[in-house]
Amino acid sequence: METMWLRFVFVIALVVGALVAESPEEIKKKRALLVKKHLKRLKKIDGGLKLVGGRGEYEGNVEILHNGSWGAICDDEWDLTEAKIICKQLGYVGEKVQPTVNSYFGPAKRRFWMDNIYCDGTEDEISACRFDGWGRSDCKSDEAAGVICSEPEITSAKPEILNIEAEHKMSRLPSNLKLRLMHGRIPTEGRLEIKNKKGKWVTVCGDGWSLLEALIVCKTLGLGYANDAMQTDYFGGNVTGGTFVGVKCIGNETSFHECQYNQQLTGQCKSRDLAAVSCTNSMADLIIDHMELIQTAHLEDRPMFFLQCAMEENCVASSAYEIQKENPGWHLETRRLLKFTAKIFNAGTADFRPAIPKHLWEWHMCHMHYHSMEVFATFDIFNSKGKRVAEGHKASFCLEDNQCLPGVEPRFACANYGDQGISVNCSDIYKYTVDCQWVDITDLDPGHYTMKVAVNPEYKVPEMTFENNAAYCDFFYEETFGSVRNCVVRRP
Ligand SMILES: *[C@@H]1O[C@H](CO)[C@@H](O)[C@H](O)[C@H]1NC(C)=O
Ligand SMILES: *[C@@H]1O[C@H](CO)[C@@H](O)[C@H](O)[C@H]1NC(C)=O
Ligand SMILES: *[C@@H]1O[C@H](CO)[C@@H](O)[C@H](O)[C@H]1NC(C)=O
Numbered sequence: 001m002e003t004m005w006l007r008f009v010f011v012i013a014l015v016v017g018a019l020v021a022e023s024p025e026e027i028k029k030k031r032a033l034l035v036k037k038h039l040k041r042l043k044k045i046d047g048g049l050k051l052v053g054g055r056g057e058y059e060g061n062v063e064i065l066h067n068g069s070w071g072a073i074c075d076d077e078w079d080l081t082e083a084k085i086i087c088k089q090l091g092y093v094g095e096k097v098q099p100t101v102n103s104y105f106g107p108a109k110r111r112f113w114m115d116n117i118y119c120d121g122t123e124d125e126i127s128a129c130r131f132d133g134w135g136r137s138d139c140k141s142d143e144a145a146g147v148i149c150s151e152p153e154i155t156s157a158k159p160e161i162l163n164i165e166a167e168h169k170m171s172r173l174p175s176n177l178k179l180r181l182m183h184g185r186i187p188t189e190g191r192l193e194i195k196n197k198k199g200k201w202v203t204v205c206g207d208g209w210s211l212l213e214a215l216i217v218c219k220t221l222g223l224g225y226a227n228d229a230m231q232t233d234y235f236g237g238n239v240t241g242g243t244f245v246g247v248k249c250i251g252n253e254t255s256f257h258e259c260q261y262n263q264q265l266t267g268q269c270k271s272r273d274l275a276a277v278s279c280t281n282s283m284a285d286l287i288i289d290h291m292e293l294i295q296t297a298h299l300e301d302r303p304m305f306f307l308q309c310a311m312e313e314n315c316v317a318s319s320a321y322e323i324q325k326e327n328p329g330w331h332l333e334t335r336r337l338l339k340f341t342a343k344i345f346n347a348g349t350a351d352f353r354p355a356i357p358k359h360l361w362e363w364h365m366c367h368m369h370y371h372s373m374e375v376f377a378t379f380d381i382f383n384s385k386g387k388r389v390a391e392g393h394k395a396s397f398c399l400e401d402n403q404c405l406p407g408v409e410p411r412f413a414c415a416n417y418g419d420q421g422i423s424v425n426c427s428d429i430y431k432y433t434v435d436c437q438w439v440d441i442t443d444l445d446p447g448h449y450t451m452k453v454a455v456n457p458e459y460k461v462p463e464m465t466f467e468n469n470a471a472y473c474d475f476f477y478e479e480t481f482g483s484v485r486n487c488v489v490r491r492p
């Protein structure tokens with residue numbers, strides 16, 4: 001499908017390029033025709049898309065074709081990043097892209113194929129993003145995700161217009177903004193209220209509310225850090241015409257008024273759930289140790305015979321499975337692995353605990369331990385254009401105290417269904433000798449890349465700050481030698 005998308009772009013680029021002499025109307029017409037053709041084709045292939053319930057083909061609830069039938073997409077975690085990928089996949093190159101939630105274009109008429117989609121923005125198609133698995137969803141028909149895509153007016157026929165730079169029109173919150181928490185059981189929790197320009201206290205819509213916003217709310221109120229970001233009616237309050245919708249923080253703001261909001265993001269707050277927070281003074285803070293990465297990164301060629309457990313856990317690139325299928329002597333073939341040690345230190349003032357409660361941990365036969373977090377860390381390699389070209393698939397994280405500062409007793413250990421976590425001033429270390437602690441780069445050409453190692457990358461577990469959770473490093477790959485250098489630590 002990727003090649004198809006590329007071909008599509010190429011054809012458009014050719015046509016747009018050839019049309020320089022034509023009038024904007026003609027160009028627009030031809031382009032519309034191309035999009036139509038592309039959309040028609042997309043309706044026939046697995047992973048193909050269509051938008052339903054909108055005023056035109058460019059908007060609606062998203063439906064995806066899988067296993068021969070169409071299904072809806074659930075709006076949990078549905079955001080601008082995912083919406084952009086939908087519009088890109090559909091061939092819309094307009095600047096304005098809007099995600100919609102809560103069945104904005106009518107109730108879902110089909111089963112939910114996808115839920116909890118998480119894209120990092122580099123994917124070419126929505127099915128390449130992480131999600132719960134085909135058909136795995138707990139969503140109801142009023143939770144369909146949708147998008148509004150648009151095409152720009154084509155005034156000059158430059159191929160550059162094909163670059164999708166979806167810029168969102170966001171508004172700043174008022175700078176003299178006042179906040180308060182209402183109806184909590186304790187003063188450090190409750191639903192968030194903002195004093196608007198008219199001096200009236202209004203609620204904040206729960207759609208899209210995350211730890212990033214909650215963190216800045218707690219900071220602004222002088223209540224420390226966010227323990228939880230809730231979308232709930234538990235703390236009372238109502239959605240009204242004045243309710244703030246689409247409030248978004250990056251997570252590095254010094255005060256809540258630096259965050260932005262977009263009244264059009266979701267149309268209106270359709271959910272009855274409001275944004276609420278719980279704040280706390282002591283909090284964990286994970287830091288990725290980039291020096292350890294630099295010192296330990298190296299290449300290793302490993303026969304697939306020794307990678308059978310790793311293959312079961314998806315820790316090799318997809319080409320390995322093709323080789324396994326087609327080549328009877330596959331176990332003698334080798335994979336080239338970029339191995340490194342990931343050392344994660346808790347520099348906070350509270351333990352870091354897994355996102356999933358113990359009774360829901362999954363037992364992984366191959367590696368003989370429980371997985372306590374769905375995504376604890378990610379390893380990715382990007383090319384010079386910022387496209388992800390390889391990724392690690394290590395899922396088996398087991399949080400424990402492997403090394404502590406002098407005077408600190410390790411308390412968490414994975415063995416025997418032990419309690420998992422990382423104590424303050426201790427590190428959880430995944431040595432390069434551990435299975436799956438690598439990125440399979442067999443399919444990569446030698447060259448200059450960026451390697452990204454991120455911990456708690458989806459901001460699912462609260463921390464003091466996420467600004468130190470990812471290391472972006474140069475990865476120099478020569479024929480038989482690879483090195484990781486020049487790391488910058490920032491947000492995932
Ligand atoms: C895919 O379709 C086949 C045949 O229609 C069916 O047996 C199978 O259960 C379907 N798989 C999923 C994941 O729905
Ligand atoms: C919310 O609406 C209900 C019903 O209209 C009303 O009784 C209640 O006072 C409202 N709550 C607030 C906080 O405005
Ligand atoms: C926060 O991050 C954004 C985007 O990475 C950056 O442009 C901005 O300068 C940062 N702000 C602060 C206060 O560090």
Ligand SMILES: *[C@@H]1O[C@H](CO)[C@@H](O)[C@H](O)[C@H]1NC(C)=O
Nearest residue numbers: 347348349405407408424425
């Ligand atoms: C962790 O280490 C820092 C710096 O060495 C120290 O100030 C702090 O008290 C330690 N915290 C705990 C809980 O050991």
Ligand SMILES: [Ca+2]
Nearest residue numbers: 285286465466
């Ligand atoms: Ca951190």
